[in-house]
Amino acid sequence: MAIAEVVIVPLGTGSTSLSSYVAACEDVLRKEKDIRYQLTPMGTVIEGDVHKIVDVVMRMHEVPFEKGALRVSTTLRIDDRRDKEATMEQKVISVLRKQEV
Template identity: 55%
Template sequence: MPIAEVTVIPIGTGSTSLSSYVADMQRVLKTVEGITYELTSMGTIIEGPLQRIFAAVEALHESPFAAGAERVSTSLKIDDRRDKPSTSRGKLESVERKLQVD
């Protein structure tokens, strides 16, 4: 299953604080079916079918405009592993297991 990391930065907001925009975007994600997501301090991890990830990213990108931002910069990274099932948690657990070997 594809895993994506998305960062959406509202620009032209009149304030250096963006947490209200981030909260709005998390509310928007609740309405997107077929995905799971996790907010991190620097972005959001989204897991699901590629088409649903793109729908979520589009909704996230539009959210700050709806809240009054004049400009939005969105960065997206996708890890789409097709040789075996993959999850964000599974990737972390793989590294943690390797750290325990040391």
């Protein structure tokens, strides 16, 4: 199972507000099966099969163009650990357990 972070930035939109683009991209995620995701203030974290993640990100990348953006910048970071099962929550818990009290 892979964990990825994606940031999709529409450019050339004529406005500094991007929330409608974010909402439309999230619509793509909401319809997906076999993945989990978490919307954050600065991007979206996706958990699932790496091939499924890449496929859904490609479809999300097209959303701003469909809504009239002239240019789209997408950043994708993938953590694909294959020696053991990993989840978004496990990664956070691992760090918290190592913090000094």
